[in-house]
Amino acid sequence: MNVLLIEDHFCAREGVANLLKQLFADIQVSEAETIDQGLAIAESVPLSLVLLDVNLPGKDGLIGLKLFRQQFPNLCMVMFSGFDDKDLVLEALGLGAMGFISKNLPRVVFVEALQDVLAGKLYLPVSIINQSGLALNFGRSQLPNRHRTEPQTLGLTVREFEVLAAVVQGKSNKLIARQLGIQEQTVKNHLRPVFLKLGVVRRTELLVKVFEMGVVFGRPEVGNNKL
Numbered sequence: 001m002n003v004l005l006i007e008d009h010f011c012a013r014e015g016v017a018n019l020l021k022q023l024f025a026d027i028q029v030s031e032a033e034t035i036d037q038g039l040a041i042a043e044s045v046p047l048s049l050v051l052l053d054v055n056l057p058g059k060d061g062l063i064g065l066k067l068f069r070q071q072f073p074n075l076c077m078v079m080f081s082g083f084d085d086k087d088l089v090l091e092a093l094g095l096g097a098m099g100f101i102s103k104n105l106p107r108v109v110f111v112e113a114l115q116d117v118l119a120g121k122l123y124l125p126v127s128i129i130n131q132s133g134l135a136l137n138f139g140r141s142q143l144p145n146r147h148r149t150e151p152q153t154l155g156l157t158v159r160e161f162e163v164l165a166a167v168v169q170g171k172s173n174k175l176i177a178r179q180l181g182i183q184e185q186t187v188k189n190h191l192r193p194v195f196l197k198l199g200v201v202r203r204t205e206l207l208v209k210v211f212e213m214g215v216v217f218g219r220p221e222v223g224n225n226k227l
Contacts, residue, residue: 096170
């Protein structure tokens with residue numbers, strides 16, 4: 001498993017890199033201080049995951065997230081920060097981050113967060129979920145843990161579930177249509193019942209709801225393939 005860690009503070013970067021190597025026996029960690037360095041690495045290294053700090057010199061983490069999503073739409077991106085402001089977290093999700101991990105997490109929770117995103121789950125700070133105000137129809141415990149969720153469990157068709165998975169990855173309707181070989185209007189037609197069945201009206205609400213339900217879409221594709 002190849003992980004790219006983009007963090008400008010040397011001590012923090014080295015500490016996280018060493019922790020990752022201790023926790024995962026098969027991991028290879030590439031390090032970068034800036035977005036441009038990270039993008040250059042991603043051009044040549046088949047990555048499984050990018051851990052991206054929010055506060056970076058030059059291009060910040062959100063700008064970096066946009067650039068990575070544009071160039072590598074299938075790459076699993078996770079924001080990594082010392083704070084978890086709700087608006088910041090939801091903006092990162094809207095841009096396609098698969099998670100937002102606090103630097104202040106206990107070791108065991110940090111490991112679980114990484115395992116979740118590598119298994120195809122979203123990961124969000126508990127504080128954000130507590131602020132979301134979204135009503136749940138059922139809890140996470142009613143869905144299989146780390147096993148791919150079946151579309152019928154959510155009351156969705158197979159195609160609706162495929163579209164939902166692409167939305168969670170931060171893909172636009174145009175890109176989803178291209179990926180699935182359908183028209184952009186057809187994507188919109190599939191999204192309407194998804195929003196209705198999950199009881200949300202905006203994409204950010206949809207992402208939070210997916211997290212709260214513990215939905216698993218399957219392990220993200222490994223590699224930086226471009227559509």
